[in-house]
């Protein structure tokens with residue numbers, strides 16, 4: 001009996017030994033490779049193109065302030081916006097006033113001139129200005145912070161999750177101090193001695209609404 005026959009008993013036993021040793025070496029190597037490559041795939045999944053349902057979890061931050069302004073007087077209205085962990089879609093500013101010192105609309109209706117100053121807002125959005133009569137909402141502005149964002153859900157295909165996250169991002173813009181200045185223009189239909197109406201002021205309300213969102217992206221299973 002040869003040495004190998006003593007150790008392994010037979011040719012068949014040798015074959016089993018060799019196969020076992022090969023598996024003992026190859027399997028751990030195989031599984032460790034799979035583990036590392038599935039990590040890579042996990043990372044790549046966000047970069048992989050696919051079909052996605054994109055929803056927006058939405059919230060509003062609102063504020064309003066009312067001031068009484070005399071003719072020619074300017075009121076400065078501030079809105080401090082901190083969106084926390086959420087993104088800022090857009091900010092709406094509405095200036096409203098309702099002149100009720102004379103009956104009905106006409107030459108005596110008060111008006112406002114509105115000028116913003118967004119120099120203390122991250123990203124420094126372009127300033128807005130406008131004028132309007134005090135018959136309700138006199139002037140309103142919508143300042144888009146995340147380009148094209150309107151909160152609508154959609155399904156998209158052929159893009160990666162990373163692409164979607166890159167698209168819906170406010171870039172850190174929009175937080176800070178939003179200033180809206182309103183100058184009052186009080187009007188009367190005629191001299192008080194003739195018309196009997198006294199108008200020397202008007203209440204103005206500035207309202208803000210910041211539309212906030214965070215992303216909710218889910219993979220859509222492809223139909224077989």
Ligand SMILES: [Ca+2]
Pocket residue numbers: 099101102108109110186187188199
């Ligand atoms: Ca008036």
Ligand SMILES: [Ca+2]
Pocket residue numbers: 099100101110186199200201202
């Ligand atoms: Ca008035």
